[in-house]
Amino acid sequence: MTPLFAWLFDTLDERLGLRAPGRKVANKVFPHNWSFLLGEIALFSFVVLVLTGVFLTMFYRPSIEPVTYNGSFELYAGTTQPAAFESILRLSHDIPGGLLFRRIHRLAAHLFMAATVLHMVRIVLTGAFRRPREINYLLGIGLVTIGFAAGFTGYSLPYDSLAGTGIRIAYSELLSFPVVGDALAFWVFGGDFPTGDVIPRFFVFHVMVLPAMLIGAITVHLLLVARQRHTQFPARGIDGHRFVLGKPLWPAQFAESATLLLWIGGLLAAASVLIPWSDISLIGPYVPGEVGNNAQPDWYMFWVEGALRVFPALEFSVFGIMTISGPFVAGILIPGLVFTALAAYPFVERRVYGLRGDWHVLTNPLEIPLRAAFAVGTFGFVLIISAAATNDILSRMTGIPIEVFIWVFRIATVVLPPIGALLIYRYSTRRLERSGRTVAATEDEAMKPYLFPGPPTAESMARSGSQPED
Amino acid sequence: MTAPSNDGLEVIERTDPPPSQINDSIVALTAVGAAISGIVFAVTLLLGGPVLLYGSAMAAALLLLAVAVRRYFTAKYPDITAVEPRVPPAAGAGEEPITDVESVNPRRSFLGWLLAGAAGVLGLSLAAPVASLGPSPGDTLRRTRWAPGTRLVTGDGTPVRPSDVAAGGIATIWPEGDIGHERSSVVLIRLNVEPQTPTNQAWVVDDVVAYSKVCTHAGCPVALYRERDNALFCPCHQSTFDPSRGSVPTFGPAARGLPQLPMGTDDDGYLVALGDFEAHVGPALPRGM
Numbered sequence: 001m002t003p004l005f006a007w008l009f010d011t012l013d014e015r016l017g018l019r020a021p022g023r024k025v026a027n028k029v030f031p032h033n034w035s036f037l038l039g040e041i042a043l044f045s046f047v048v049l050v051l052t053g054v055f056l057t058m059f060y061r062p063s064i065e066p067v068t069y070n071g072s073f074e075l076y077a078g079t080t081q082p083a084a085f086e087s088i089l090r091l092s093h094d095i096p097g098g099l100l101f102r103r104i105h106r107l108a109a110h111l112f113m114a115a116t117v118l119h120m121v122r123i124v125l126t127g128a129f130r131r132p133r134e135i136n137y138l139l140g141i142g143l144v145t146i147g148f149a150a151g152f153t154g155y156s157l158p159y160d161s162l163a164g165t166g167i168r169i170a171y172s173e174l175l176s177f178p179v180v181g182d183a184l185a186f187w188v189f190g191g192d193f194p195t196g197d198v199i200p201r202f203f204v205f206h207v208m209v210l211p212a213m214l215i216g217a218i219t220v221h222l223l224l225v226a227r228q229r230h231t232q233f234p235a236r237g238i239d240g241h242r243f244v245l246g247k248p249l250w251p252a253q254f255a256e257s258a259t260l261l262l263w264i265g266g267l268l269a270a271a272s273v274l275i276p277w278s279d280i281s282l283i284g285p286y287v288p289g290e291v292g293n294n295a296q297p298d299w300y301m302f303w304v305e306g307a308l309r310v311f312p313a314l315e316f317s318v319f320g321i322m323t324i325s326g327p328f329v330a331g332i333l334i335p336g337l338v339f340t341a342l343a344a345y346p347f348v349e350r351r352v353y354g355l356r357g358d359w360h361v362l363t364n365p366l367e368i369p370l371r372a373a374f375a376v377g378t379f380g381f382v383l384i385i386s387a388a389a390t391n392d393i394l395s396r397m398t399g400i401p402i403e404v405f406i407w408v409f410r411i412a413t414v415v416l417p418p419i420g421a422l423l424i425y426r427y428s429t430r431r432l433e434r435s436g437r438t439v440a441a442t443e444d445e446a447m448k449p450y451l452f453p454g455p456p457t458a459e460s461m462a463r464s465g466s467q468p469e470d
Numbered sequence: 471m472t473a474p475s476n477d478g479l480e481v482i483e484r485t486d487p488p489p490s491q492i493n494d495s496i497v498a499l500t501a502v503g504a505a506i507s508g509i510v511f512a513v514t515l516l517l518g519g520p521v522l523l524y525g526s527a528m529a530a531a532l533l534l535l536a537v538a539v540r541r542y543f544t545a546k547y548p549d550i551t552a553v554e555p556r557v558p559p560a561a562g563a564g565e566e567p568i569t570d571v572e573s574v575n576p577r578r579s580f581l582g583w584l585l586a587g588a589a590g591v592l593g594l595s596l597a598a599p600v601a602s603l604g605p606s607p608g609d610t611l612r613r614t615r616w617a618p619g620t621r622l623v624t625g626d627g628t629p630v631r632p633s634d635v636a637a638g639g640i641a642t643i644w645p646e647g648d649i650g651h652e653r654s655s656v657v658l659i660r661l662n663v664e665p666q667t668p669t670n671q672a673w674v675v676d677d678v679v680a681y682s683k684v685c686t687h688a689g690c691p692v693a694l695y696r697e698r699d700n701a702l703f704c705p706c707h708q709s710t711f712d713p714s715r716g717s718v719p720t721f722g723p724a725a726r727g728l729p730q731l732p733m734g735t736d737d738d739g740y741l742v743a744l745g746d747f748e749a750h751v752g753p754a755l756p757r758g759m
Binding site for chain 1: 550705756
């Protein structure tokens with residue numbers, strides 16, 4: 001420590017008593033694995049989103065009132081545009097740094113969603129959701145949901161042609177709720193689409209309500225990780241059920257996290273310079289009654305978009321009091337079922353295998369056939385139906401009529417995930433049988449192959465290269 | 471910085487980095503490079519330079535600083551691997567009340583439930599303002615802005631004669647006075663085949679027919695006309711309609727046809743609506759068709 005830091009630390013310590021808890025925090029051991037960085041990447045993308053978002057908010061106008069753009073960008077100079085769209089034109093072309101920070105913000109949103117979703121996939125595959133971490137797992141599912149809402153509202157705010165299409169479909173999805181759909185849609189939109197209220201309302205959600213929810217949920221998420229400690233991959237010679245193996249927060253983990261934050265900032269800036277992400281001046285403003293080809297949402301909404309595209313024509317009335325329609329089943333029920341399945345899975349796995357006690361050591365999903373099948377089935381379904389959202393692009397690229405692609409995706413979505421789940425279930429079951437093992441009911445039992453007698457010591461680590469005693 | 475044992479932390483592997491002139495040079499060079507890049511970023515941004523320049527400078531500054539931080543820590547501190555016991559949370563600890571505040575009248579638990587219930591009822595009541603967020607839908611979604619005699623106009627307000635629609639042509643049309651009211655938008659098509667049922671022949675004027683432009687699936691504008699098979703096509707979810715047969719859905723997720731606008735001409739020969747659509751336009755309504 002330099003004298004300045006030492007003085008600062010002493011000053012604070014004398015007033016707040018930091019030394020003992022500070023040392024405890026600094027000594028906290030972090031297990032190491034590349035996949036543990038996914039959550040951190042999501043966290044740091046969120047930091048970038050907040051920083052750039054504050055800058056964008058200084059210039060954005062949440063209104064669709066027509067105004068004249070008088071800036072320097074020739075294509076739109078002197079034209080009348082919705083205020084939201086005009087303010088982003090101004091931000092992008094007339095405010096130094098505006099274009100850079102807008103692109104970084106968009107790109108950081110993609111990275112945030114990608115890292116969040118992959119983090120969730122990692123948690124599901126390795127079983128990090130098991131007791132005692134069910135609460136944090138459910139909180140994580142909630143975070144993914146809030147992330148979707150934050151991404152979608154942000155995508156809508158520029159009020160460009162794509163945003164208009166997205167908002168339109170969102171309105172129709174609300175309208176599709178049986179019995180109460182029209183009231184619901186009017187509550188959210190302030191009336192019949194398109195209204196002047198939707199942009200101001202989405203703005204409030206995007207810059208206030210959803211970030212507040214995210215900050216709150218992320219804070220609790222991290223506090224719970226700290227309280228319950230990290231899970232870790234099995235290491236030979238280490239009783240992971242009772243000990244955490246890794247590197248202390250100070251200095252190893254701190255250096256790694258600081259470096260990662262800088263890498264993320266630098267790579268986002270570099271990619272924003274090289275690629276004109278979400279250039280709304282090329283897309284054009286929302287125009288009533290118009291929609292272009294290539295009306296794709298952001299990639300993380302592909303699965304909902306794909307479901308809307310491949311789900312067959314369906315609309316029927318139940319006793320004349322409620323209508324069940326395709327958009328309700330494809331856009332509300334199917335995503336709802338996927339999230340429900342994800343939230344319920346930890347409890348199903350525990351019950352099916354009669355698991356007991358706490359679990360801190362991650363497992364290969366092939367060791368738990370049900371989990372392998374669940375992951376392949378669920379994530380396979382989401383992947384295939386996401387691909388269906390690109391059917392118009394595939395059709396144009398290949399020259400094959402779009403009807404063919406729609407039928408291919410209809411069949412693939414229904415047939416492939418169950419087949420994949422079944423195959424991986426049989427494979428992992430046989431894999432267990434071949435080695436004469438069963439799914440362990442307690443972690444101590446599961447850890448046996450990795451353990452030597454006695455507590456972990458430098459000697460047991462030194463022997464860790466040798467074979468376990470089965 | 472070795473770990474004291476009283477935290478339960480046990481160092482099981484420790485590597486001290488050897489002094490390295492090269493590493494020190496890397497730290498110095500990248501740190502100075504980061505600072506210079508930062509200055510370049512600030513100066514070019516303030517002078518109104520191109521985004522390519524100040525954006526690259528910002529990226530370089532952050533990436534160089536990342537390298538500097540990494541190398542700095544690697545050379546300065548030992549690489550420590552340690553184990554730490556997992557201390558299970560002591561569930562149930564601290565059950566004893568801190569002060570002597572145990573209930574002295576346990577039979578009053580009914581009042582506790584009453585209190586909780588009252589708070590719950592109040593909480594639900596406070597949700598009432600949600601209803602202020604939007605008007606009551608009523609039959610808004612069953613009506614559009616078309617009325618008997620309303621002229622069909624283009625996006626710039628020009629009224630339309632049947633002869634204005636080219637063969638195989640398609641135009642987006644609005645009710646006069648309500649341009650941009652999306653639910654009232656209409657596509658006007660000159661059919662190049664004989665219209666068949668369920669097209670209402672009485673509303674076809676010189677082979678020109680008008681249908682609601684709002685897709686009955688998810689409300690997108692049915693913006694494309696595909697000449698190879700005379701199909702109206704929605705680019706959002708690929709619902710396909712046949713305008714020569716009353717715009718019945720022929721493929722894709724839409725379950726209902728696009729309602730046909732009752733249409734005729736006025737005394738000046740311009741196209742006018744004879745009334746509102748007979749069926750509701752757009753996606754399914756939540757209560758009945």
